[in-house]
Amino acid sequence: MFKIFDFSLKVNGFAIDEAKLDFKHILEVPEEDYEAYILQKKKEIVDFHLQNNAFYQKLANGKNVDNWYNLPVLTKKDLQKPLSERFSKGYFEKSVFVNKTSGSSGHPFIFAKDKYCHALTWASIIYRFGWFGIDFNTSYQARFYGIPLGFIGNKKERLKDFLGRRYRFPIFDLSDAFLEEVLLKFKKAKFDHINGYTSSIVLFAKFLKRKNIVLKDVCPTLKACFVTSEMLFAEDKIVLQKQFGIEIINEYGASELDLIAFENKNGEWQVNSETLFVEILDDNNQPVENGKEGKIVITSLYNKAHPFIRYEIGDIGILDEKSTTKKPILKQLIGRTNDVALLPSGKKSPGLTFYYVTKSIIEDDGNVREFVIKQQKIDTFEVEYVSEIALCEQQILKIEDAISLYLEPNLKFTFIRKAVLERTSRGKLKQFSSYL
Structure with a gap:
């Protein structure tokens, strides 16, 4: 062959x-x-x-x-x-x-x-x-990645995808209308694995959860899903396993090096x-x-x-x-060295601690689809989020109480509801950023 x-x-x-x-x-x-x-x-x-x-x-x-x-x-x-x-x-x-x-x-x-x-x-x-039984010469990959928007760069990536037996879903638009198109492609194509940025794949799984669909049922050829480039939380892995019905594998790599660790x-x-x-x-x-x-x-x-x-x-x-x-x-x-929050007490805390504590509350009812946290001042943070319904005062107080308990009290939070969250030029979602 x-x-x-x-x-x-x-x-x-x-x-x-x-x-x-x-x-x-x-x-x-x-x-x-x-x-x-x-x-x-x-x-x-x-x-x-x-x-x-x-x-x-x-x-x-x-x-x-x-x-x-x-x-x-x-x-x-x-x-x-x-x-x-x-x-x-x-x-x-x-x-x-x-x-x-x-x-x-x-x-x-x-x-x-x-x-x-x-x-x-x-x-x-x-x-x-x-x-996990994946052969790049025969396997067909569903790829959730960014893609250059310029004509030449775009065509080069599409050619590489063709030669690599990949179908790419650009992840700059993750609306329900786009995810419906993604689901339709899975119904028609014989994908055997998924690969891409964690946040985008998790968002697709939550879309399937709202529709009460298991992906393996509509695409029986699927074997495994490989997530990369962003943190995969334990709760999100459970959602992926349930909604995809396949093995979920976490990889950690760097383009300038190689795969660094692989589950x-x-x-x-x-x-x-x-x-x-x-x-x-x-x-x-x-x-x-x-x-x-x-x-x-x-x-x-x-x-x-x-x-x-x-x-x-x-x-x-x-x-x-x-x-x-x-x-x-x-x-x-644990996270990136430059994603550390410096707090008024002098304490240093990995920024993902904020993200993790907030995540455990903010997504309880599935209303909030994605969010990021930005440290603007030593005691001031912004939470940008995408949701069907704006967060109510009770939810905000619950988040602030949890932050006080797990980190320290008297931190100020502003919650900003957005239609879409800003991603890098490659489509990555930076979950915590400090601007100090």
Whole structure:
């Protein structure tokens, strides 16, 4: 059978057959030898960039490069300079994979991967989706993503969707009228999996709930749903499972790296230890024990075109105590480091705490479809929401009481009802933002 997806990668210069074979060999490294494999790959990638990358040489200048913990921790701000200044010797824009981060962290930048590294990324993705019976060469994906609105960008994405056997539902309009069209497409098409931004897929599930429809009943070929890019709350996962009637899988990745963690068949967020090395560090860039929270810092073990060595991705997380070198488990993804609310008492709280507490009350009756929270001043917050009926005073008081109980009292909230919520240019919904 003709493998159209693999063929599209090869046409673009990505040696997917070689990458799949090499990835298989990495998987075969036994647990007792895995630490040595990681140490070797860390040394190889650091040595390569110290010898071939002027940008990284400058960052590491004066450091004792023989000690891993003395190597600099890269931030997104470090990378906000022309890509041409960050290339390794022998790599150029036309000979590599180039893309741009979404900017959801507040620090967008253009990045590069050499073509072999990007092929390995696809080998990693293909392997993990395979856990759930998804074959990119034969499977048909219902894709809930943003799409460029410009003519050329739009056509390029549509072509990639065709080659990738995907049908894209643009998520900038999530009205009931649009979701009716989505439902109609599911009735007609033989999709076998769903992939896309969490908030949009959850909104579709809530639409189905109001209509008392289980998606698997109208699209029997469906096997699984993969949600990404935004937090999936436990309550929302229950709604998705009930209204879709299929497995719900949570993934965590970054376009500049790879899949970082992917929910396995046991419901664990299994960290990618094949192409990445993931660390959890404290504020002084020192490692914390498994079970304790810290900054997520990642090394791309194979990217020679551009250094991502000890790269602070901007998220906070916890590795499970039962993690091993070969099979690290992400126990919890807490949120972004720049999504922290500073409160009048001096307390710092992850912004998603506000979102979570408010969510537990605001969506009780299904009236409120979506909402976001914005911190305007140290004691002042705005809640923008989309609903059939405006929130009543009793509901608002209940939310304020819960915030006082779980966080601290005397915070001021303004509730603003909107027809639609603002999303990023790629269609992501930023659930909490601080403007301090």
